[in-house]
Amino acid sequence: MTPLSSFYSPLLKSVGLAAMLALLFMLYIGLWRDPSHIPSAQIGHMAQTFNLSKLSDDNFIALEDYKGKWVMLNFWASWCGACRTEHATLVQAGKDFANTPNIALIGINYKDQKEKALRFLKRLGAFPYPSGQDPRGRTGIDYGVYGLPETYFINPEGKIFFRHVGAIKLEQIKKAFAPALKGAS
Amino acid sequence: MRFLSAFLLCTLMLINCVGAGELLNEAPNDTRLKIIASQLRCPVCQGESLFDSHAALAKEMKLIIREKIANGVSDQDILDFFQQRYGNYVLMRPAFNSTYALLWIAPFAFMFLAIIIFIIKWRSHSQTPLPADHQQQSPEQQQNSPN
Numbered sequence: 420m421t422p423l424s425s426f427y428s429p430l431l432k433s434v435g436l437a438a439m440l441a442l443l444f445m446l447y448i449g450l451w452r453d454p455s456h457i458p459s460a461q462i463g464h465m466a467q468t469f470n471l472s473k474l475s476d477d478n479f480i481a482l483e484d485y486k487g488k489w490v491m492l493n494f495w496a497s498w499c500g501a502c503r504t505e506h507a508t509l510v511q512a513g514k515d516f517a518n519t520p521n522i523a524l525i526g527i528n529y530k531d532q533k534e535k536a537l538r539f540l541k542r543l544g545a546f547p548y549p550s551g552q553d554p555r556g557r558t559g560i561d562y563g564v565y566g567l568p569e570t571y572f573i574n575p576e577g578k579i580f581f582r583h584v585g586a587i588k589l590e591q592i593k594k595a596f597a598p599a600l601k602g603a604s
Numbered sequence: 605m606r607f608l609s610a611f612l613l614c615t616l617m618l619i620n621c622v623g624a625g626e627l628l629n630e631a632p633n634d635t636r637l638k639i640i641a642s643q644l645r646c647p648v649c650q651g652e653s654l655f656d657s658h659a660a661l662a663k664e665m666k667l668i669i670r671e672k673i674a675n676g677v678s679d680q681d682i683l684d685f686f687q688q689r690y691g692n693y694v695l696m697r698p699a700f701n702s703t704y705a706l707l708w709i710a711p712f713a714f715m716f717l718a719i720i721i722f723i724i725k726w727r728s729h730s731q732t733p734l735p736a737d738h739q740q741q742s743p744e745q746q747q748n749s750p751n
Contacts (some may be wrong), residue, residue: 429719460689460691550700560668562689563689563691565647566648
């Protein structure tokens with residue numbers, strides 16, 4: 420072995436070992452990550468305003484109307500399978516928070532037909548909160564929606580502080596609203 | 605026969621004219637749409653650009669681009685619009701910033717490391733003396749050898 424290679428050989432072995440350890444460390448970190456957690460570019464940013472026609476009547480629903488409240492914004496559609504799974508949870512959450520003045524729940528009917536959406540609600544039960552219509556998905560694009568269902572939580576300052584992809588659980592909603600409930604009690 | 609040849613020639617010329625017309629009719633805004641949409645990733649597809657995607661979401665996003673072009677919005681502002689909503693993931697070429705520095709540097713660093721390892725191994729291999737029975741023999745030695 421030449422002096423040069425005898426000098427570099429332990430160095431290369433160390434570099435290789437360090438790279439292997441780094442890879443193992445990253446894999447270990449990955450084991451503890453929630454695969455349903457998809458980072459949103461909008462966390463910490465102001466929620467996009469919207470003014471949509473309501474699904475139930477001819478009135479409009481705007482985010483501006485909920486200024487100063489903790490808001491849950493749920494994107495749903497009649498064609499979305501996971502939306503059926505979370506439907507009962509959302510109805511329950513709507514009932515649970517109906518008497519909490521600083522909390523508001525809003526549904527956004529995303530890329531759907533009004534008739535189909537109303538039929539869906541008739542079959543599974545209406546939400547105890549209003550839903551706006553987003554037939555072209557423009558509001559969904561404003562929020563960076565990938566696939567349904569997606570739920571966004573907005574604080575009283577109007578900033579998005581949490582986003583959940585997939586069917587949401589009641590515990591997750593309560594956990595997200597924990598600061599609001601602390602303030603209300 | 606002469607009539608048939610003339611007819612075929614006219615048909616070919618007409619087809620060419622239609623093709624050229626289509627090219628000329630491609631509005632500058634369509635070119636801009638193509639350039640911008642090619643730089644964006646379809647959020648619901650696997651590694652497909654917005655321009656190549658036929659997904660409903662991609663079509664709506666392309667419509668937004670078209671509207672923004674018509675409203676005089678710059679290319680960078682349109683890219684920023686989607687980046688603000690979908691994050692850096694939506695860009696086909698992630699920006700070179702502190703978050704993505706490793707992503708850009710790592711391939712070159714690994715290539716550099718591989719070249720260094722190759723050079724060192726190659727040099728050490730070429731400088732290692734061959735075993736005695738594999739060493740070059742002179743013609744005289746070859747003649748005297750038992751084989």
